[in-house]
Amino acid sequence: MAIRILSVDDEQDMEMLILQLFRKQIRDKKYEFVFANNGIEALQKLEETEDITLILSDINMPGMDGLTFLSKINEKQNPLLKSIMVSAYGDMDNIRTAMNRGAFDFITKPVNFEDLEITISKTVDHIEMLSSLERGREQLIAIQNDLSVAKEIQSSMLPKTVPANIGKAGVDLHAFIHPAKVVGGDLYDYFMMDSEHLFFMIGDVSDKGIPAALFMAIGKAIFKSQFSNRNSDNICEKVKIVNQFLSEDNSSFMFITAFVCIMNVKTGVIEYVDAGHEPPIIIRADGQTELIKKQGGMALCFDSAFEFESHSVTLNPGDKFVLYTDGVTDANNLAGARYGLHYLQDFFTTGDGSTKETAKEMNEATLASLIEFIGAANQFDDITMLSLRYLGS
Template identity: 85%
Template sequence: MAIRILSVDDEQDMEMLILQLFRKQIRDKKYEFVFANNGIEALERLEESGDITLILSDINMPGMDGLTFLSKVNERQNPLLKSIMVSAYGDMDNIRTAMNRGAFDFVTKPVNFEDLEITISKTVEHIEMLTSLEKGREQLIAIQNDLSVAKEIQMSMLPKTVPANIGKAGVDLHAFLQPAKVVGGDLYDYFMKDPDHLFFMIGDVSDKGVPAALFMAITKAIFKSQFSNRNGDSLIQKVKIVNEFLSEDNSSFMFVTAFVCLLNVRTGELEYVDAGHEPPVIIRANGETELVKKQGGMALCFDPEFEFESHTLQLNPGDKFVLYTDGVTDANNIPGDRYGLHTLQEFFTTGSGSKSTTAKEMNEATLTSLVEFIGPATQFDDITMLSLRYLGS
């Protein structure tokens, strides 16, 4: 697309000289010239042709001189509209004034046409660079807006409040997700599968950002669909179905670690499937902590035929159970130290986490501890936790 140049000069032969000098560029549709005899006409041309991006203007003209015209141009506040001012050789006062008023460059009379061609070419290159930067900025804003909408959609898929029936069933529960980017790949869910059983889970997609967020949404939807269904499938069977579905056409080769649980709210018996996830922390009512022992388990999406195993553990009234993603234990600070599983367990044993009463207090205290540990370093992974306190029915 041709660069439109407005030439403003009261000398009649200037138009002919311009057209002759730039005939090749005009023929190749690189430049297109619009002409005016003074500042008043030039303002009219600008109104008529909103796509003019370069002005070549004489300073000394009748009607409206070039300096006044330049001031009017500046009022348009168009950063992509650049001006080259033309004045008599030695007229440094006016040239200096023009530059102070925002002129991009200048040439002197008698015009050296080789210098004029170079000056216009240089100015056009600058305008094209600014145009490219502006397009990039607009694209970035559009991407940021899209990501903000994506974040709202993603966060809306996660439970925001704990349903009253969970509290009535004798469980105090709280979960949160803090993405490392605008969107992330961690997920969690919880709901009463039936009056006696609480379903809850946490997961972590292998990638980050938008690809992980899309895979997270699919994973969350599949788990919700399977465990909302009150058919007779066991916990293992449902996890196997989820794994088979996610493994189909997995061209991105992503995988998901997950810890999937069913808690009998009447007895405190907790059945779980460990799909390659971080070991949960149990804080017993007497303050002692323990880690759930790793007993095999492969991440979802690696092998559609993998046979998962379920295990059970016992929660007693007053016991707490903490699920988390590796964004917690792998958090790094500026020196490169890792928060680590030992620190997390110690935090709940003797640290401020041991003083937390409710599930929400546990999560908030842990996040505060992580933020203090990370300090000015950049959070490189999503941080997600799901904590519960079993009260007993």
């Protein structure tokens, strides 16, 4: 698109000289000129003609002089509209006033047309640079708006409050996600499958940002569809179906680690499938902690035919069960130290976590500990936890 230039000068031969000097640029549609004889006419041209981005204006004109015209231009507050002022050689007072009023540059009469061409070219380059920055800013704002919407959508997919039937079933549960970016790839879910069985899980998509968030949304939806009710399929068969679905057409080669659980709220028995995830921590009622032993298990999306195995652990009234993603244990501080699994286990054995009773208090204390540990370092991975306390039915 041609740069549209408004030339304002009461000397009639100026129009002819400009058209002659810039004939090649006009022919190549690089420049397009609009002409006015004074400031009043120039203001009308600005109103009538769109996209004027450069003004070449004489200072000494009848009707409305160039300095008054420049003041009127400033009232428009258009950062992309630049002015080059023209005045007689030696008229430095007016030139100085023009520069103080926001003129971008100036040239003197008699006009040196080589200098005029260079000055206009330099000003056009500046305008194009500003235009590029403005487009980039607008694109950034659009991306930020899209990310905000994506964050709201992702947040709406994760349960925010624990349904009353979980508490009535004798389970105190709380979960949160603290993403490293606006959106992230961690996921969790929990709901009663029937009056006696609680489903809960946590997962971590291998990537970050929007791609991971999209994969996370698909993964959560498939888990929900498979575990929303009790049927003849056991937990291993359900996880296998999820794995097969997610493995199809996975051109991005992303994968999900997950720890998937079904708890019998009457007995405290948790049947689980470990799909390559971090080992949960059990905090017994007497304060002792233990890790769930790793017994194989592969992350989802590596092998669509993989046969998953289930294992079980029993919680007694007062016991707590903590699921987390590697954003917890892999958190680093500026010194390069790693939060680590042993630190996390010690936090619940002898640290502040050992004094917290409710699942929410446990999670909040852990997050506060992580934030303090990370300090001024960047959080490079999502931090997600799901904790529960078995009260017994």
